[in-house]
Amino acid sequence: MGWGRSHLRDRYVLIYKEQLLITYSPSEIGYCHGRLNIYSCPKALIKHLEAGLERELNERVNINWQSQVLKPGSYRGQMSYSSSIGSGAKIVNALKSWSYLIFELSEFNSSEGSIYFYTKELGLYRGSINSQGQIVVSEDMLKSAITQNLSQSDLTIALEKLMGRPWDNFLEPFRRVEIEAASTLADRLSV
DSSP: OEEEEOSSTTOEEEEETTEEEEEEOHHHHOEEEEEEEEEEEEGGGHHHHHHHHHHHHTSOOOOOOEEOTTSTTEEEEEEEEEEETTHHHHHHHHHTTSTTOEEEEEEEOSSOEEEEEEETTTEEEEEEEOTTSOEEOOHHHHHHHHTTOOOHHHHHHHHHHHTTHHHHHHHHHHHHHHHHHHHHHHHHHOO
């Protein structure tokens, strides 16, 4: 059984043993909600990035850009979106072509989701996440790592990569900047 893109206009088909069973349009498959955190973007790319996001989401985006203290000369911003399932993958595919970006995207539907991390140094990471936001590693991925006859330290490194730990460690200082900025804003607003 598998999914395929059909010659029918923007429809997905479910095929079993080479027989067409059912077709769905993206709107019939479902919607998702996502959040994109851009931790570092050169000023020269901001307008291009926004135009690319608008193309992928087919709607106007408004990102409140602020300077990124960890990378002088670059900016950070975030946005939320609601769109058809799979929009996150399209967004990530468009953004990863600009190697100067650092970003994180999470996308949820009613029961599961995906998370993407991107840095120039580490490349792209994609993980499945459950409804609590925890990264879920499949049995097949674990079996593959375990059956490679790795030393204990290499196995630990392989398992950490499966869970996105190197990307998480790299992005954590950028996340702290976001938390500190939100905390500062909250302090200013409180009486």
